[in-house]
Amino acid sequence: MLKAVPIAPRADETLARAQAGDQAAFAAIVREHQSMVFGLAYHVVRDRAVAEDLAQEVFLDLYKSLKNLESAAHVTFWLRKVTSHRCIDRGRRERRRLEIAVEHVPEQPVLSSGRDVLFENRVRQLVAALPVGARMVLTLRYQEDLQPSEIADTLDMPVNTVKSHLRRSIALLRERLVRQGGLM
Amino acid sequence: MSFDDELRRAFERKDPPAGFADRVLARISQTQPSGVESRGPQTSSPFQVRWIAAIAALAVLAVASSQYYSSRQAALEEERVKEQLRVSLQIASEKLNEVGRKVREYGER
Numbered sequence: 001m002l003k004a005v006p007i008a009p010r011a012d013e014t015l016a017r018a019q020a021g022d023q024a025a026f027a028a029i030v031r032e033h034q035s036m037v038f039g040l041a042y043h044v045v046r047d048r049a050v051a052e053d054l055a056q057e058v059f060l061d062l063y064k065s066l067k068n069l070e071s072a073a074h075v076t077f078w079l080r081k082v083t084s085h086r087c088i089d090r091g092r093r094e095r096r097r098l099e100i101a102v103e104h105v106p107e108q109p110v111l112s113s114g115r116d117v118l119f120e121n122r123v124r125q126l127v128a129a130l131p132v133g134a135r136m137v138l139t140l141r142y143q144e145d146l147q148p149s150e151i152a153d154t155l156d157m158p159v160n161t162v163k164s165h166l167r168r169s170i171a172l173l174r175e176r177l178v179r180q181g182g183l184m
Numbered sequence: 185m186s187f188d189d190e191l192r193r194a195f196e197r198k199d200p201p202a203g204f205a206d207r208v209l210a211r212i213s214q215t216q217p218s219g220v221e222s223r224g225p226q227t228s229s230p231f232q233v234r235w236i237a238a239i240a241a242l243a244v245l246a247v248a249s250s251q252y253y254s255s256r257q258a259a260l261e262e263e264r265v266k267e268q269l270r271v272s273l274q275i276a277s278e279k280l281n282e283v284g285r286k287v288r289e290y291g292e293r
Binding site for chain 2: 023026027030031034035036038039042043048051052055056059060063119120123124127138139142143145170173174
């Protein structure tokens, strides 16, 4: 199911031009979606170089699949889906390198007010310790603000599994952060 | 700020390093485009090639069958003519034997 987001007709025109072989139009699509794709990849793989490589591969796939896409909303849905599946595949292949045991994450003093870089880093470290599927669910929930049913569509996962991942992951993060005094 | 809001901040979208789109386009230019309308010479897809091969094979089979049928018909006709000749010679031989027998009987009288 496509996420019902308002997308300007101009985006559909850009897609049509890209489908007709206009490289500038395709570049505009890349620029429009690059922070979404790179962000999804970066939050899951935790490595800027790997995230960029993965994001580039996603856009190469997009270029090859342009003729199958019907609208700008379809492009957004397709990019989220393909990026998520690629992230999960990559994360599973590199599990040993990427997943840090929660017990080994060093505890740091964290402030809880305002824009707290230490807090964000701490959250990212804790998220990195989660299984890749749970990481992907959290990233789609909080980066893309998707509802559990939309996440389920994106990941081809039962909606109850998505809800379960969210409940357990959020509880774990909250518990760890409270224990470290970073959350009141 | 709620825990959800904190998480949204921690999971904000990230911009890739500068020049990302140019690097994507450079990689595309190194690969064969297949998802956009081709402006170069049209080439046959594997599906079309298989159809052409199947049609060519059927044409060869039809020509070979026709030639086999023609040669078989000629052989049958040859056999029929040979049989007619054999029967004709046999009849002529029997008639000659009959005439010879009558000539010998007339001579003995």
